[in-house]
Every structure is written in C-alpha cells, then in structure tokens.
Amino acid sequence: MNIFELPGRIGLAPMAGVTDFPFRRICFEFGAEFAFTEMISAKSVLMNLEINQQYLPRSEEKGKVIIQLFGSDPYEIAEAARMVEDQGLWVDLNAGCPVAKVVKRGAGSGLLRDLEHFRKVVRALRGAVKRCSVKTRLGWDKDEFEKIYSILVEEGVDVIFVHGRTAKQMYSGKAKWRIYNPGIVPLYISGDLYTVEDIKTALEESGATGAIVARGAIGNPWIFSGDRAPEPMERLVIIKRHLDYLHQEYGDYGAVVFRKFVAGYTKGLPHAREFREKVMKLRTVEEVKNEFEAYFRNFSNQATRFLDTGGMYDENIPG
Ligand SMILES: Cc1cc2nc3c(=O)[nH]c(=O)nc-3n(C[C@H](O)[C@H](O)[C@H](O)COP(=O)(O)O)c2cc1C
Incomplete structure (x- = not known):
C-alpha cells in the first residue's frame, strides 16, 4: 500500500447529475474536505468525448477531487484511469451503482456479482495508476464485505469507500454502519448521513477513517460546517x-x-x-x-x- 496523506475526514460522495463543479464549490465553501466527480464512463474517456471536460475536476479544485470511473473491462478501466489520473486527487472505481443500465453491462455494483472478475478490474486499475480507491457496496445480494475487503487489500488499493447496503437493496432499509473494518486500509463510510450526529455515530460504529455524505448534502451543504443550519x-x-x-x-x-x-x-x-x-x-x-x-x-x-x-x-x- 502506498502511504500518502489523506485529503481529510469528511467529503462529498459522488452523485451522478448532482456533484457537478458548482455544487462541489458550494460544499467546499462549507468545509467539505474533498469530493468526487460524477461517475464517468471509462469507455467515454477512451473515446475522448468532449463532455468529459465538464465532469473532470477544474484547476482550482485539483487537489481535492477524486475522479470516479465506471466500467467493467479491466483494460478500459486501466487505460482511462491512466489518461485522467493527473487531473484529480486519484481515480476511484465505481463498484456500487445499482442502476439497471449500468449493472446490465457488468459495471457499478454489477462488478460484485463476480468477485473474481472484480479482482481483475481492481488489479488492472492498481497497476495503471499511482493511487486508487474503490467505492463499493456490502455485496451483490448479501453482505460479503469481508470478502470484498480482502480482495481490495490483496490487490493493494489505497482507500476503500463503502455504502452500507447490498446492491439488491438499492436504497431501501437502513444503511449498516457496523461493518467489517479491520483497519488495514483507510475506509470511509457512506449511507444515510443526514445530520452531523449521523456522521458522528456512523464513524463511531464503523471505526472508519472518515465519511462521505451524498443525499444529506443536497440542498443542505452546511452539513459540512458541523454547526447549526443557517437562518x-x-x-x-x-x-x-x-x-x-x-x-x-x-x-x-x-x-x-x-x-x-x-x-x-x-x-x-x-x-x-x-x-x-x-x-x-x-x-x-x-x-x-x-x-x-x-x-x-x-x-x-x-x-x-x-x-x-x-x-x-x-x-x-x-x-
Ligand atoms: C442521485 C444519486 C446519484 C449517485 N451517483 C453515484 C455515482 O455516480 N457514483 C457512486 O459511487 N455512487 C453514487 N451514488 C451513491 C452515493 O454516493 C451514496 O453512496 C449513497 O447515496 C448513500 O449515501 P447517502 O445515504 O448519504 O445518500 C449516488 C446516489 C444518489 C442519491
């Protein structure tokens, strides 16, 4: 594992269609210590699509934004990661998105259906870039996080982000904060963090290094400031x-x-x-x-x- 300085404890989670440059800017102003781009298709990076310029971090936020890629092909993920890595903090692999059109292609949480293939994708990413992370769920249809965690450690990812639900759960039920966390790699918890108190409890229960806030920041960016809601x-x-x-x-x-x-x-x-x-x-x-x-x-x-x-x-x- 590369030892490097983490960007902070509390960040803005990736949200397609939400975590664009203007919203990241607002969240940074309220104290988010880091953020993600919206997920970007590895294929579209390889095709050099113009639209990706809109998604990628801007020069003024370069040291604070993780670039998230999605895809299912090890080669495509590795090549795309290599192409964009210098434009952000590092590259993250999306292994959590449960949306049908992404899963159908074996990407997002679809990667969790076949953990041996998942390992190959992670390995390719690891081999292509200086630093990388994976954002995952607990498993496809059951909690297999222990297994997933081991794969990520064995393959040498630098940071793990986990949304405490299975892919099958989508957004139903309550996110689990008491998760497997032997503390080998920095781990950030995600899921149902709507208040400062939620963040505190989730950190205590998971023993995580930090937390990332998604829905709880929409129209509520002051969650990052840690104090009262504004008048x-x-x-x-x-x-x-x-x-x-x-x-x-x-x-x-x-x-x-x-x-x-x-x-x-x-x-x-x-x-x-x-x-x-x-x-x-x-x-x-x-x-x-x-x-x-x-x-x-x-x-x-x-x-x-x-x-x-x-x-x-x-x-x-x-x-
Ligand atoms: C509208 C929306 C878009 C999302 N897009 C992404 C994405 O692009 N990549 C990803 O890894 N997770 C994505 N997520 C998942 C969030 O990052 C987060 O893990 C999940 O919503 C649970 O956290 P929350 O309860 O704080 O919302 C998205 C969630 C929402 C609600």
Missing part, C-alpha cells in the same frame, strides 16, 4: 450563490439543473409544496432567484421562530 435569510444568500455558480457553468440551463436542489433547500419550510411546484416551471436563473427571494422574505420572521424551535412546520397554518 432563512442566510440560507437565501447560499441559494443565490449556488444559482450564480450554476449560471456561470450552464447559463439559464442552470435553472433546470437547480431543480434537484429545490426540495432540499426548502425542506420543512412553510408552503414548500406550492413553492416547489412554481419553481420547477421556471426557465431562467434570474426568475428562480427572484422567486426564492420573494418566498424567503415572505415568511422569514415566522420561519426564524420555527427553525429556532427545531419543530416541524405545519403546512396548513397560513404563513
């Missing part, structure tokens, strides 16, 4: 900043990309359902900003009181 008007400032970053990246298409974050940013707030419906139809970043501004200004005093109590807002009470 409504502070939250508005963050939302507007996120929208500015999206606009810089995508122009007005940023309004569409932002739709994934609206539920998170308005979670538990009054009349959120009606508001979300309205925002989902908007097509320019300026319109989304104005709508958020009006919404937050409308209930800010009341919402401050609500957030202070830490209770759930009753949507039936007029704001």
Whole structure:
C-alpha cells in the first residue's frame, strides 16, 4: 500500500447529475474536505468525448477531487484511469451503482456479482495508476464485505469507500454502519448521513477513517460546517450563490439543473409544496432567484421562530 496523506475526514460522495463543479464549490465553501466527480464512463474517456471536460475536476479544485470511473473491462478501466489520473486527487472505481443500465453491462455494483472478475478490474486499475480507491457496496445480494475487503487489500488499493447496503437493496432499509473494518486500509463510510450526529455515530460504529455524505448534502451543504443550519435569510444568500455558480457553468440551463436542489433547500419550510411546484416551471436563473427571494422574505420572521424551535412546520397554518 502506498502511504500518502489523506485529503481529510469528511467529503462529498459522488452523485451522478448532482456533484457537478458548482455544487462541489458550494460544499467546499462549507468545509467539505474533498469530493468526487460524477461517475464517468471509462469507455467515454477512451473515446475522448468532449463532455468529459465538464465532469473532470477544474484547476482550482485539483487537489481535492477524486475522479470516479465506471466500467467493467479491466483494460478500459486501466487505460482511462491512466489518461485522467493527473487531473484529480486519484481515480476511484465505481463498484456500487445499482442502476439497471449500468449493472446490465457488468459495471457499478454489477462488478460484485463476480468477485473474481472484480479482482481483475481492481488489479488492472492498481497497476495503471499511482493511487486508487474503490467505492463499493456490502455485496451483490448479501453482505460479503469481508470478502470484498480482502480482495481490495490483496490487490493493494489505497482507500476503500463503502455504502452500507447490498446492491439488491438499492436504497431501501437502513444503511449498516457496523461493518467489517479491520483497519488495514483507510475506509470511509457512506449511507444515510443526514445530520452531523449521523456522521458522528456512523464513524463511531464503523471505526472508519472518515465519511462521505451524498443525499444529506443536497440542498443542505452546511452539513459540512458541523454547526447549526443557517437562518432563512442566510440560507437565501447560499441559494443565490449556488444559482450564480450554476449560471456561470450552464447559463439559464442552470435553472433546470437547480431543480434537484429545490426540495432540499426548502425542506420543512412553510408552503414548500406550492413553492416547489412554481419553481420547477421556471426557465431562467434570474426568475428562480427572484422567486426564492420573494418566498424567503415572505415568511422569514415566522420561519426564524420555527427553525429556532427545531419543530416541524405545519403546512396548513397560513404563513
Ligand atoms: C442521485 C444519486 C446519484 C449517485 N451517483 C453515484 C455515482 O455516480 N457514483 C457512486 O459511487 N455512487 C453514487 N451514488 C451513491 C452515493 O454516493 C451514496 O453512496 C449513497 O447515496 C448513500 O449515501 P447517502 O445515504 O448519504 O445518500 C449516488 C446516489 C444518489 C442519491
């Protein structure tokens, strides 16, 4: 195993369609110590597809972003990894994605169906790059993490990321935090980390080196700051900043990309359902900003009181 400095304890997990440059930037501002790209197809790297420039880390975040590849062919993974490794912190292999179209091709968590083939892919990756990690689930249809862990150690990966569910579970049930972890390789835990307290408990139960947050960071990037959720008007400032970053990246298409974050940013707030419906139809970043501004200004005093109590807002009470 290569000994090297880890980028930190708490990072932003990879999420296809979510962890783009603008969102990574917001999470870094709140203290995420490292992040991942969205998963990138190894085949598409070999084909030199232009789109990958959008996914790969930018120069200003180079030392903090892990490049995640997916694929099932050892040669393709190795070659693609070699081509991109210098553009990020290191290359990670996706062995966890349970989405049918990825699994069908033997990639993502599909790799966990045949652990001998999985080993070959990991070996090829290991042989191609200076540093590498694997992000896995506990197993395909049962918890085989002990076996998977041994393969990863034997093949010499530097870091393991594990989402405490099997592939078959998809996102159902509760993620397991008490997992096999003999501490031979740095291991980061993932799954159901929605609060600072969750992160703390998951770290204690797993004995992991660190944790990566996925859904719990969507519309909630302050989870990385480790302290209180921001007041409504502070939250508005963050939302507007996120929208500015999206606009810089995508122009007005940023309004569409932002739709994934609206539920998170308005979670538990009054009349959120009606508001979300309205925002989902908007097509320019300026319109989304104005709508958020009006919404937050409308209930800010009341919402401050609500957030202070830490209770759930009753949507039936007029704001
Ligand atoms: C929308 C979405 C996209 C995801 N995309 C990826 C991906 O590209 N690569 C990957 O390894 N995991 C991906 N994941 C899995 C997450 O990284 C994480 O392991 C999983 O969601 C459990 O963590 P959470 O409960 O904090 O969300 C994705 C999850 C979500 C919700």
